[in-house]
Amino acid sequence: MEQLRKRAFAHKKWMIPLILSSVFNGAVLIGQAYCFVWIVNEIFLEKGDFKTVLPVFFILLGFLLFRVVTLFSSRRSGIKLGTAVKKEIRRELVQTYADHPLQASLSGQTGKKTSILLDAVDEVDQYYSFYIPQVIQTAIVPVFILAAVFSQHLFSGLLMMITAPFFPIYMIVIGLKTQKKADKQMEKMTAFSGHFLDVLQGLVTLKLMGKAKQQKEAIRQKSFAFRDATMDVLKTAFASSLALEFIAMLSVGLIAFELGLQLVVFQNVSFFAAFFILILAPDFYLALRDLGSAFHAGRGSSGAASKISEELNARARLQAWGESGLLDSSPPEIKLEHVDFVYESGPFSLEGLNLTVHPREKLAVIGPNGSGKTTLLRLLSGLIEPSSGTIHINGKPRNSYLEKEWFSKLSYISQNPYLFSGTIRENISLGAEHDVTESELHAAAEKAGLLELVQSLESGFETEIGEGGRGLSGGEKQRIALARAFIKKPSIILFDEPTVGLDLSTEQILQASIKELSRHASMITVAHRLYTIKEADTIVYLDSGKVLAAGTHHHLLKTVPAYRKMMDNQKGALVT
Numbered sequence: 221m222e223q224l225r226k227r228a229f230a231h232k233k234w235m236i237p238l239i240l241s242s243v244f245n246g247a248v249l250i251g252q253a254y255c256f257v258w259i260v261n262e263i264f265l266e267k268g269d270f271k272t273v274l275p276v277f278f279i280l281l282g283f284l285l286f287r288v289v290t291l292f293s294s295r296r297s298g299i300k301l302g303t304a305v306k307k308e309i310r311r312e313l314v315q316t317y318a319d320h321p322l323q324a325s326l327s328g329q330t331g332k333k334t335s336i337l338l339d340a341v342d343e344v345d346q347y348y349s350f351y352i353p354q355v356i357q358t359a360i361v362p363v364f365i366l367a368a369v370f371s372q373h374l375f376s377g378l379l380m381m382i383t384a385p386f387f388p389i390y391m392i393v394i395g396l397k398t399q400k401k402a403d404k405q406m407e408k409m410t411a412f413s414g415h416f417l418d419v420l421q422g423l424v425t426l427k428l429m430g431k432a433k434q435q436k437e438a439i440r441q442k443s444f445a446f447r448d449a450t451m452d453v454l455k456t457a458f459a460s461s462l463a464l465e466f467i468a469m470l471s472v473g474l475i476a477f478e479l480g481l482q483l484v485v486f487q488n489v490s491f492f493a494a495f496f497i498l499i500l501a502p503d504f505y506l507a508l509r510d511l512g513s514a515f516h517a518g519r520g521s522s523g524a525a526s527k528i529s530e531e532l533n534a535r536a537r538l539q540a541w542g543e544s545g546l547l548d549s550s551p552p553e554i555k556l557e558h559v560d561f562v563y564e565s566g567p568f569s570l571e572g573l574n575l576t577v578h579p580r581e582k583l584a585v586i587g588p589n590g591s592g593k594t595t596l597l598r599l600l601s602g603l604i605e606p607s608s609g610t611i612h613i614n615g616k617p618r619n620s621y622l623e624k625e626w627f628s629k630l631s632y633i634s635q636n637p638y639l640f641s642g643t644i645r646e647n648i649s650l651g652a653e654h655d656v657t658e659s660e661l662h663a664a665a666e667k668a669g670l671l672e673l674v675q676s677l678e679s680g681f682e683t684e685i686g687e688g689g690r691g692l693s694g695g696e697k698q699r700i701a702l703a704r705a706f707i708k709k710p711s712i713i714l715f716d717e718p719t720v721g722l723d724l725s726t727e728q729i730l731q732a733s734i735k736e737l738s739r740h741a742s743m744i745t746v747a748h749r750l751y752t753i754k755e756a757d758t759i760v761y762l763d764s765g766k767v768l769a770a771g772t773h774h775h776l777l778k779t780v781p782a783y784r785k786m787m788d789n790q791k792g793a794l795v796t
């Protein structure tokens with residue numbers, strides 16, 4: 221709740237109208253009651269004629285109209301406040317995911333993230349559009365009413381002051397009881413959404429494993445758990461609304477009883493004052509009672525808020541970037557000094573990496589499965605930050621450069637490049653800093669060995685691919701990534717070579733493309749092919765996160781028995 225409140229006060233633009241409209245509402249309420257009582261008193265007790273009450277009647281109408289305006293303004297400011305905060309939270313969440321792209325995509329369920337970004341943020345809306353305006357109303361309007369009542373009759377004012385605390389006390393007790401329930405409801409909702417999307421994405425695998433029915437049942441159970449948690453919260457909300465209604469009714473009854481006694485038995489209050497207080501009393505308790513129902517909405521939001529802050533705080537280790545440009549387009553020198561890296565969620569670590577990639581060097585990274593080759597590529601790319609040690613680019617720490625500058629010099633061709641939902645043209649042009657011309661697009665597709673495929677398609681470059689479009693094979697996806705690199709003309713290429721056997725023509729295209737790209741760039745490859753390994757200027761042999769050896773093919777063959785053994789074992793299986 222504290223965090224939600226802080227965000228509200230940061231938006232003064234909407235908080236000030238909220239406070240002002242509550243102040244006007246309080247004042248108008250008193251004026252409206254006064255006029256109404258005056259008219260009744262004038263007509264029934266003073267036997268005044270229609271003409272005398274007519275001006276006051278118009279003033280009453282004016283007050284009524286003004287009240288509508290203040291209530292509208294309060295509601296509108298609340299909604300605007302909610303919209304502004306939701307926008308701010310969504311921007312922060314998206315920014316956090318963008319600042320930590322790798323951690324965001326590797327940790328946690330995608331469905332859970334989607335649910336937090338959409339549902340949990342929507343849930344927060346209630347706090348701002350409903351709870352905050354009500355808290356302000358309740359803090360201001362009853363004070364006006366109390367002042368008016370005290371001005372007429374001390375005892376009634378005291379009675380109101382004594383009965384008023386029942387409402388907050390009751391709400392605190394209920395609030396403590398419902399906090400856990402609201403958190404549980406949010407927990408169940410994100411679990412349900414996360415599981416649902418997970419199952420949807422893995423439906424084919426589940427079908428092949430014969431587990432589709434079992435998962436259907438799991439989704440059913442999760443949706444029931446969410447339903448039960450929601451019903452639990454609603455049950456408490458309804459029961460406490462009823463109880464608050466009852467307390468309000470009893471309190472108004474008490475005031476009416478007291479006024480009746482004062483008016484008829486003790487005769488120490490005028491009809492005007494008694495009627496005036498009686499008209500104001502329900503509004504006094506209404507403001508307190510409404511806070512009760514708003515309180516439940518606010519409680520629901522606090523569960524959502526803690527989910528959001530968990531997500532925002534989970535990725536606190538931020539890669540910091542500086543202001544320097546990388547000067548020219550020639551490949552820079554990359555130097556790793558005493559670099560260590562540990563995954564937050566796992567025991568694996570890269571340790572004590574000392575490595576220099578010279579401009580235009582061809583570096584091959586090899587090693588057994590799980591030795592950290594991909595992790596090293598991610599470190600070199602700047603997707604993850606070293607836990608300790610430094611990465612220098614042209615003699616300066618990498619994070620002293622502009623983030624945009626660094627990534628504009630780099631292409632990372634992973635084993636399974638991501639295809640965005642869009643046309644082939646859009647997917648290839650991704651990352652280009654200028655409008656890609658038709659001839660550039662053709663040239664890039666040709667060099668990447670894509671042109672034949674594109675020309676065989678009815679819509680050519682305009683064919684929709686990715687989610688919601690045509691699927692592509694693994695080899696074709698890598699060719700899209702290669703075409704992206706031809707357009708981008710990077711000076712550093714990070715390439716995760718495919719492990720699966722490719723057909724001869726794809727293999728040749730890949731080799732030719734990489735050769736062409738590496739003419740103007742430093743090339744760091746997680747290599748599986750003997751050809752790539754032999755061609756490399758330097759081979760880095762990783763084992764269990766440490767550099768076992770580094771050097772040329774011949775040097776390693778002579779000096780590293782493990783390397784020689786690996787070559788002997790793989791010679792038959794790899795393309796030479």
Ligand SMILES: Nc1ncnc2c1ncn2[C@@H]1O[C@H](COP(=O)(O)OP(=O)(O)OP(=O)(O)O)[C@@H](O)[C@H]1O
Nearest residue numbers: 326563565566568588589590591592593594595596
């Ligand atoms: N996001 C992650 N969180 C925790 N541990 C991870 C994460 N990603 C990878 N790892 C672990 O880090 C280790 C190295 O993984 P990495 O992918 O770098 O190895 P690799 O040498 O590229 O393997 P392969 O040859 O099988 O592709 C593995 O033990 C893996 O389980």
